[in-house]
Amino acid sequence: MKPPERPLRIAEIFGPTIQGEGALIGQPTVFVRAGGCDYRCSWCDSMHAVDSAYRDSWAAMDAAQVWARVRELSGGRPLTVSISGGNPAIQDFGPLIAMGRAEGYAFALETQGSIARDWFAQLSVLVLSPKPPSSGERPDWAAFDACLAAGQGAGAVVLKIVVFDDADYAWARAVADRYPGLDLVLQPGNPEVDPDLPVAAQDVADRLLWLVDKVMAEGWFRPRLLPQLHVLLWGNKRGV
Amino acid sequence: MKPPERPLRIAEIFGPTIQGEGALIGQPTVFVRAGGCDYRCSWCDSMHAVDSAYRDSWAAMDAAQVWARVRELSGGRPLTVSISGGNPAIQDFGPLIAMGRAEGYAFALETQGSIARDWFAQLSVLVLSPKPPSSGERPDWAAFDACLAAGQGAGAVVLKIVVFDDADYAWARAVADRYPGLDLVLQPGNPEVDPDLPVAAQDVADRLLWLVDKVMAEGWFRPRLLPQLHVLLWGNKRGV
Numbered sequence: 001m002k003p004p005e006r007p008l009r010i011a012e013i014f015g016p017t018i019q020g021e022g023a024l025i026g027q028p029t030v031f032v033r034a035g036g037c038d039y040r041c042s043w044c045d046s047m048h049a050v051d052s053a054y055r056d057s058w059a060a061m062d063a064a065q066v067w068a069r070v071r072e073l074s075g076g077r078p079l080t081v082s083i084s085g086g087n088p089a090i091q092d093f094g095p096l097i098a099m100g101r102a103e104g105y106a107f108a109l110e111t112q113g114s115i116a117r118d119w120f121a122q123l124s125v126l127v128l129s130p131k132p133p134s135s136g137e138r139p140d141w142a143a144f145d146a147c148l149a150a151g152q153g154a155g156a157v158v159l160k161i162v163v164f165d166d167a168d169y170a171w172a173r174a175v176a177d178r179y180p181g182l183d184l185v186l187q188p189g190n191p192e193v194d195p196d197l198p199v200a201a202q203d204v205a206d207r208l209l210w211l212v213d214k215v216m217a218e219g220w221f222r223p224r225l226l227p228q229l230h231v232l233l234w235g236n237k238r239g240v
Numbered sequence: 241m242k243p244p245e246r247p248l249r250i251a252e253i254f255g256p257t258i259q260g261e262g263a264l265i266g267q268p269t270v271f272v273r274a275g276g277c278d279y280r281c282s283w284c285d286s287m288h289a290v291d292s293a294y295r296d297s298w299a300a301m302d303a304a305q306v307w308a309r310v311r312e313l314s315g316g317r318p319l320t321v322s323i324s325g326g327n328p329a330i331q332d333f334g335p336l337i338a339m340g341r342a343e344g345y346a347f348a349l350e351t352q353g354s355i356a357r358d359w360f361a362q363l364s365v366l367v368l369s370p371k372p373p374s375s376g377e378r379p380d381w382a383a384f385d386a387c388l389a390a391g392q393g394a395g396a397v398v399l400k401i402v403v404f405d406d407a408d409y410a411w412a413r414a415v416a417d418r419y420p421g422l423d424l425v426l427q428p429g430n431p432e433v434d435p436d437l438p439v440a441a442q443d444v445a446d447r448l449l450w451l452v453d454k455v456m457a458e459g460w461f462r463p464r465l466l467p468q469l470h471v472l473l474w475g476n477k478r479g480v
Binding site: 201208220222223232 | 456459464467
């Protein structure tokens with residue numbers, strides 16, 4: 001007998017808005033942000049979906065309830081749903097993805113790559129974002145490789161690395177060399193993570209400029225270099 | 241007997257830098273900007289490659305000379321070369337593209353779609369950017385369709401439309417509906433085109449926000465909505 005489905009812990013569902021970062025930058029999407037994470041990155045910009053102190057704010061919803069909300073927000077018009085977190089791979093999003101795909105929706109998911117799931121193969125885009133030294137976390141590469149393997153059936157697998165400083169950058173180059181076949185996006189880190197404080201657009205520009213200068217000076221032409229558009233547009237405000 | 245090759249008129253060759261807009265946003269590239277255009281868009285941000293008054297500043301170079309410069313700038317490391325203008329389709333970039341492809345480089349080209357070329361099929365990305373009403377120009381759709389046909393062998397064909405106002409937006413939706421199979425990027429217009437004046441990063445953000453709000457309010461999930469990153473980073477400064 002199949003065990004009863006455990007409810008999902010959902011920090012927020014919002015949109016439609018545009019995907020602010022990574023390979024799908026600029027693409028209309030609805031976000032499903034999962035609550036809970038196995039990491040505690042020093043500069044985490046989504047602590048409300050990570051820290052247990054926020055646990056009471058996470059909704060317990062089964063997949064059908066989440067799906068109903070996504071369909072409501074998108075007016076029943078298929079688009080790409082972005083599952084983020086926290087680390088969404090902690091939970092079982094397979095049933096949600098199956099429901100959405102049956103109605104023509106696509107799913108992208110971002111995870112640090114610490115937990116592999118067989119339903120990664122049902123994604124249109126799997127974004128693996130191993131955390132650099134400045135995070136204070138250390139990737140488990142065997143787990144990461146298992147995520148890669150699980151994502152083989154996905155439409156695309158993208159390696160996305162956040163870079164805060166020179167040490168992160170050197171690390172990103174080494175990791176990229178380790179996975180030569182993956183699409184690669186580098187994103188400057190955002191040290192301003194207080195949702196109640198504004199972020200100057202010029203700061204977003206300056207951080208990208210720093211990264212562009214660094215990568216071009218080395219003549220490293222593999223990575224795409226992209227900012228966080230949502231921070232440019234809305235700072236760290238939630239729900240947009 | 242094959243006629244002698246006519247030299248190319250080149251307004252500027254610069255890079256490596258990142259592609260600031262469109263489908264390849266964030267990707268390292270060297271730009272080859274062709275001199276000369278069959279359009280005179282009211283808000284043109286590249287008049288130095290369009291207006292005959294700048295003609296004396298355009299270099300007459302044969303394809304081998306252009307290629308030597310691109311190779312020098314990129315240190316011989318293959319990347320995507322972006323051919324822009326003006327309208328680069330006025331001239332014959334076929335020989336340049338052949339030289340570069342032989343060394344592992346890829347080529348993207350942006351044109352308004354007024355002149356079709358058989359070498360469009362050699363591009364990795366053909367960006368067709370028909371000009372909206374605010375430009376003061378009116379597309380010749382038969383010519384545009386010929387460009388589409390010529391680009392069938394290209395890696396990808398992308399429809400990119402600049403939107404300055406509500407009339408442009410309505411026009412963009414109609415044009416997009418006419419070409420349902422193409423990838424679509426909408427880009428807010430940039431009315432600040434003086435290369436000697438700074439552009440506030442917040443202005444770039446505000447214009448994108450306007451477009452995001454408009455598209456999301458309609459529940460139109462097809463287009464990607466992207467800013468001009470180079471304007472965010474460098475204003476309208478040339479050569480970056």
